[in-house]
Amino acid sequence: MSDILIRPLEEKDHADWKRLWTNYLIFYKASVSEEVYATTWERLIGEGEFEPNGFLAFIDGRAVGLVHYIYHRSCWSLVNNCYLQDLFADASTRGKGVGSKLIKAVQDEAGKLGIKNVYWMTKEDNAVARSLYDKVATRTGFIEYDLL
Template sequence: MSTVTVRPLQQSDHAEWRRLWTAYLTFYETRLPEEVYASTWQRLFTDGEFEPRGFLALLDGKPVGLVHYLYHRSCWSLVNNCYLQDLFADSHIRGKGVGAALIAAVKDEAAKIGVKNVYWMTHETNATARRLYDHVARRTGFIEYDLL
């Protein structure tokens, strides 16, 4: 049986991170300029309370998934919230626990600094992800709006 391990992103992961993040963006039919890739990669390793962080999931030692998350303040709590921003697993390994392991890693990391509220969004048509999310979290009922 294959084993999923999760660890923080490392500088040496750049090529695999880029491959996985590009696949995630492609899934959502999105493209970003090269400057955003470069800035995001740099920010993932920049010290700062509100800079994004990331984990890489490995299946039998091969990178197969990634998650980005960040902390932010709220008027509703004395401690930060944790927004799980991007979660992706290679399509050929979905259903093997990679997504759940990445979510658990973010939850555990947030708990280390006293953050209990870890939340995320997904598109309503993302049925595969929603099956996982319905299993590991509660649906809040909130609807997102954007001012573009």
């Protein structure tokens, strides 16, 4: 397998980003409006301490994975936390290091700001992702609740 290149999202990545994020949403049987796509993209490439950020993963020049992450304040620390919101790798590349490299890129970027707490969640039945997460992070035992 070729080397995996990870780099921050750039304006020129819109089509690759949209393709990957669409596939991520399909995986989770979800969808968003075109307005949400457009607003999310603008936020990802915009500036601001609390705007979302993202990286793409490339193999042989082809975008094969993405991650979105957001910094936010905490009542438990003087420095922000980092929420890894979305992580996706093309099905053809799963198990080949794309996800772990994207997670590491977020961890390294957060570390530049003194942020040690990078966290995320996944569906309980997402066995493939959980097998990676169990190798790279500690499961906290917290259960999520949503007011929808």
